[in-house]
Amino acid sequence: MLEYVRVFLVGGLICVLAQILIDKTAMTGARILVSYVVLGVILSGIGVYQRVVDFGGAGATVPIVGFGHALAEGTKKAVDETGLLGALTGGLTGTAAGITAAVVFAFLWSLMFKSRQK
Amino acid sequence: MNNADYKKYTTDRAKRSSCLLNSVKAFFVGGFICCIGQALFNLYLWWGADENTARTLVSVTLIFAAGLLTGIGVFDKIGKFSGAGTLVPITGFANAIAAPAIENKTEGKINGVCSKMFVMAGPVIVFGTLSSAIYGLVYYIVTKVL
Amino acid sequence: MNKLIKFDNVYVEERASVVGKTEKAGPLSAYFDMCEEDEYFGTDTWEKAESEMTHRCLNLLMSKKKLKSDDIDLICGGDLLNQCVASSFGVKESGVPYLGLYGACSTFAEGVICASTFIKAGAINRGIAHASSHFCSAEKQYRFPLEYGGQRTPTSQNTVTGCGSLLLSTAPSPIRVKDGMVGRIVDAGITDVNNMGAAMAKAAADSLTEYFALSDKKASDFDIIATGDLGREGFEICCELLGDSIVGLKDKFTDCGMLIFDLEGQDVHAGGSGCGCSAVVTAGYFLNKLYMGEINNLLLLSTGALMNPTTVFQGQSISGIAHAVHFERNSVYA
Numbered sequence: 001m002l003e004y005v006r007v008f009l010v011g012g013l014i015c016v017l018a019q020i021l022i023d024k025t026a027m028t029g030a031r032i033l034v035s036y037v038v039l040g041v042i043l044s045g046i047g048v049y050q051r052v053v054d055f056g057g058a059g060a061t062v063p064i065v066g067f068g069h070a071l072a073e074g075t076k077k078a079v080d081e082t083g084l085l086g087a088l089t090g091g092l093t094g095t096a097a098g099i100t101a102a103v104v105f106a107f108l109w110s111l112m113f114k115s116r117q118k
Numbered sequence: 119m120n121n122a123d124y125k126k127y128t129t130d131r132a133k134r135s136s137c138l139l140n141s142v143k144a145f146f147v148g149g150f151i152c153c154i155g156q157a158l159f160n161l162y163l164w165w166g167a168d169e170n171t172a173r174t175l176v177s178v179t180l181i182f183a184a185g186l187l188t189g190i191g192v193f194d195k196i197g198k199f200s201g202a203g204t205l206v207p208i209t210g211f212a213n214a215i216a217a218p219a220i221e222n223k224t225e226g227k228i229n230g231v232c233s234k235m236f237v238m239a240g241p242v243i244v245f246g247t248l249s250s251a252i253y254g255l256v257y258y259i260v261t262k263v264l
Numbered sequence: 265m266n267k268l269i270k271f272d273n274v275y276v277e278e279r280a281s282v283v284g285k286t287e288k289a290g291p292l293s294a295y296f297d298m299c300e301e302d303e304y305f306g307t308d309t310w311e312k313a314e315s316e317m318t319h320r321c322l323n324l325l326m327s328k329k330k331l332k333s334d335d336i337d338l339i340c341g342g343d344l345l346n347q348c349v350a351s352s353f354g355v356k357e358s359g360v361p362y363l364g365l366y367g368a369c370s371t372f373a374e375g376v377i378c379a380s381t382f383i384k385a386g387a388i389n390r391g392i393a394h395a396s397s398h399f400c401s402a403e404k405q406y407r408f409p410l411e412y413g414g415q416r417t418p419t420s421q422n423t424v425t426g427c428g429s430l431l432l433s434t435a436p437s438p439i440r441v442k443d444g445m446v447g448r449i450v451d452a453g454i455t456d457v458n459n460m461g462a463a464m465a466k467a468a469a470d471s472l473t474e475y476f477a478l479s480d481k482k483a484s485d486f487d488i489i490a491t492g493d494l495g496r497e498g499f500e501i502c503c504e505l506l507g508d509s510i511v512g513l514k515d516k517f518t519d520c521g522m523l524i525f526d527l528e529g530q531d532v533h534a535g536g537s538g539c540g541c542s543a544v545v546t547a548g549y550f551l552n553k554l555y556m557g558e559i560n561n562l563l564l565l566s567t568g569a570l571m572n573p574t575t576v577f578q579g580q581s582i583s584g585i586a587h588a589v590h591f592e593r594n595s596v597y598a
Contacts, residue, residue, distance in 0.1 A: 012152070015144040015207070036206065058153070058156035084258045098174070101178040105216070107231060114308075115411060117284075122453070132462070135417060188411045196413060197413015198416075217410075
């Protein structure tokens with residue numbers, strides 16, 4: 001149970017920080033997402049984010065910062081294995097499933113649904 | 119009133135959404151989505167997946183669910199309520215890809231669905247890939263060259 | 265100087281308004297001729313839906329007077345879509361000579377002034393002025409896909425789904441177009457796309473002041489003075505900008521964008537916007553009041569925000585414009 005409290009806290013706080021940025025600054029949703037991904041890569045690169053993941057589990061991997069973490073992890077692994085070329089192949093390898101799923105499913109949804117006014 | 123004063127005057131008087139209320143909503147919805155992610159993660163582990171596979175499957179499942187909710191017209195209502203609570207988790211990424219794909223289907227598969235799919239999520243992928251490549255270069259220099 | 269265009273032989277022979285479901289749920293519902301529950305208007309795209317709405321509105325206008333396309337000399341109208349396609353595709357089938365106008369949300373007054381001027385000059389006998397906007401096509405073009413889960417700020421506005429049209433001619437009828445004034449562009453330096461009211465308020469105040477200076481009229485000569493789509497935010501700014509400079513304005517000053525929706529009960533933030541806003545509120549609501557003799561003089565000030573997504577991304581400011589039209593009840597023919 002404590003595990004879920006940690007997940008909830010970490011995930012919730014990451015979202016709250018973004019909400020405050022949206023409401024208090026002129027930052028749009030797109031800018032928040034971009035900043036979070038880059039932040040994820042940086043924090044992962046300097047070794048901080050893995051500790052957040054160890055503590056918060058899905059609370060750290062589900063937010064888009066975790067996407068940045070996955071990019072960095074993939075890159076690190078690829079550079080370790082193949083050298084400099086890994087800098088080009090690793091990021092998308094580490095996130096391939098997420099990106100491909102988003103694309104494939106979105107194509108599917110576009111066949112099945114049409115846009116409606118609420 | 120000159121333009122600089124006018125801009126300040128209109129910005130100052132403009133009502134803003136309640137940041138406290140929005141933050142509370144974002145906290146609970148965002149935290150809840152992450153907990154669903156954790157529950158799925160534990161489920162996949164229990165089914166015998168290793169940690170990495172389980173983590174990837176969680177992303178795929180949430181992307182599927184968020185896209186489906188987008189298609190049936192529920193996600194935008196949740197998003198309106200929760201703000202960053204649904205935007206920041208991977209659900210927001212899935213929604214940002216599914217929404218323009220669905221809306222622009224009227225312009226056909228090539229010029230509509232496919233070309234508009236990344237209108238909003240494109241910057242995330244570009245900046246993410248860019249920063250991971252730079253990180254890879256730095257990591258290479260630090261670990262292999264120095 | 266001849267900025268105030270006076271008309272002595274231009275009458276509103278007929279009027280028509282078609283709206284969507286959000287407008288139907290609003291307080292002015294009873295005044296509109298047609299309310300369509302289907303946001304697609306029976307078509308399969310938002311752009312076709314808006315054209316179909318325009319098509320229906322024009323057909324209704326002509327059928328009310330049992331007129332055919334051949335009886336109309338000119339249509340002056342516009343909308344918000346790129347290259348004004350909602351209007352041109354909506355007018356296409358009629359075969360009536362057509363001038364496409366773009367004045368952002370001020371297009372309705374622009375159309376009335378243009379058509380009236382053609383009539384005044386004797387170039388045409390009977391013309392139509394119309395303007396339309398559609399919530400979904402506007403969201404798609406200017407903002408986000410409808411299914412995108414984002415939040416809007418309290419100063420943002422809700423685009424009206426609606427088309428309003430007037431049949432103008434020299435045939436004497438109870439409502440007369442007395443005069444009109446083309447507004448000038450006022451750049452107030454606003455860059456926030458979610459605060460169009462602030463971007464247009466300065467232009468509205470400028471046009472109103474200019475109109476009263478040019479026309480020797482007083483606010484007391486009117487029963488209603490209405491801006492087009494400032495919304496609550498822009499309307500309040502406009503009131504503050506004007507202060508007490510126009511005597512007697514306060515109690516008759518209103519805004520179409522505030523009237524068309526229930527700002528508390530409906531989720532529309534600061535109110536309605538779009539070309540259709542002042543078009544349907546004027547054609548449906550105000551002119552009904554004039555026709556019924558509830559009011560005798562109306563000053564409409566259709567407001568527009570001049571921008572597109574490209575200029576916004578380039579960091580350029582959003583200019584405002586406001587055109588004035590004076591509608592008068594003509595008791596002789598009532």
